[in-house]
Structure formats: C-alpha cells, structure tokens
Amino acid sequence: MKCPDLIWFLWILLLQIQVAFAQVLSNGTGLVCKPFGTCEPCPEDALHEPFCQPFGNRRLMHCLPASSATTTSVLDHRPTNTHATFASDAPLPTHTAHGETLGWESCGRIVEKERADFYEFFASNLLIAVAAIAVVLARTKRLQAMQARQLAARIGLVRESPGGWSNG
Incomplete structure (x- = not known):
C-alpha cells in the first residue's frame, strides 16, 4: 500500500x-x-x-x-x-x-403472520363470494318460476293435472 x-x-x-x-x-x-x-x-x-x-x-x-x-x-x-x-x-x-x-x-x-392473515382474508372473501353467488342463482331461479306462472295465468294456461299443461 x-x-x-x-x-x-x-x-x-x-x-x-x-x-x-x-x-x-x-x-x-x-x-x-x-x-x-x-x-x-x-x-x-x-x-x-x-x-x-x-x-x-x-x-x-x-x-x-x-x-x-x-x-x-x-x-x-x-x-x-x-x-x-x-x-x-x-x-x-x-x-x-x-x-x-x-x-x-x-x-x-412478521412475514409469516402477514402471509397467514392474507390467506385468511382471501379465504373469507372467497366464502362470501360463493355464498353471494348461490343466493343470486337461487333468487334468479325463483324469479323465473314466478314470472313463468304469471305468464301462464295471463295467457290462460291452467295446470289441471300433475301430468302437464292444458288449454282451458
């Protein structure tokens, strides 16, 4: 040096x-x-x-x-x-x-704790989303059935027997 x-x-x-x-x-x-x-x-x-x-x-x-x-x-x-x-x-x-x-x-x-908290957050959001989708699908099916009954009543279709629809 x-x-x-x-x-x-x-x-x-x-x-x-x-x-x-x-x-x-x-x-x-x-x-x-x-x-x-x-x-x-x-x-x-x-x-x-x-x-x-x-x-x-x-x-x-x-x-x-x-x-x-x-x-x-x-x-x-x-x-x-x-x-x-x-x-x-x-x-x-x-x-x-x-x-x-x-x-x-x-x-x-703490990285491990933050990662666990993130996965818990993600899982709870996923659970809420699945429940919301199930409610929407059930509500839509019920609404379609109600609208079909209203249409059938409006056009004069009457359900006489469990076998099917008939004109009245």
Whole structure:
C-alpha cells in the first residue's frame, strides 16, 4: 500500500469508530445493543409498551455497556441499535453474560403472520363470494318460476293435472 492509501484507510476507519461511538452515547444509556433472535408478536399485556409500537411486534436485544464493548464488536457487520427499551415488567430470559442487559426493540411486520392473515382474508372473501353467488342463482331461479306462472295465468294456461299443461 502506498502512504496516501494507508492514510485514507486510517482516516475512514477513525470516522467509522467516531460515528459508532457517537451513536452509542447519543441515547444517554451508554449501551451497545445487538438484536437477538427474530421478531415475535407482543403479548396482550405488553401492547401498550413503546417497544410494541407501531406493529405490535418486538425483538429481544442483548446490550453491553459501551465501556466494556470492544471496538471490533461495535464495528462488526451486525446491526447495532441504540434505542432498545428496557421494561421491568416485560418477561426476559434469565441466562445473560456478565454485565449484559436485556431489552426489547420495536420491529417491523412478521412475514409469516402477514402471509397467514392474507390467506385468511382471501379465504373469507372467497366464502362470501360463493355464498353471494348461490343466493343470486337461487333468487334468479325463483324469479323465473314466478314470472313463468304469471305468464301462464295471463295467457290462460291452467295446470289441471300433475301430468302437464292444458288449454282451458
């Protein structure tokens, strides 16, 4: 590497470190948080919490104090979050590393749940459409039978026997 290339590399590395630490310390907690696991629906009793807004889903966060977090853990490629919410009444797993704090973060929609909701919506619409078509067909058949009886009465056809129509 040439000297100017090395200087640029070190300069960019220094800027990344500064930005990472500024984000960590800007939330006032001094914690570096990493997502742990996937998004899950919030329980009914926690829906009013800020970490369950706006979609009603949450993700567990493992947070370490910024002073004990190493530079490599701050700069690795996993996403960091500085806005985890710590709720004392939210149930959290008890197995944590020394100095680690658990919290929840708000997360987006859960794809599997959204897909299931879509299929439920589609099935209910299909059921309603089939019922509506059946009602229309039954009503049409009844209306045609009523109109046929009216026409037969108007032109003088009388049904004398179950065997068929006859002129009267």
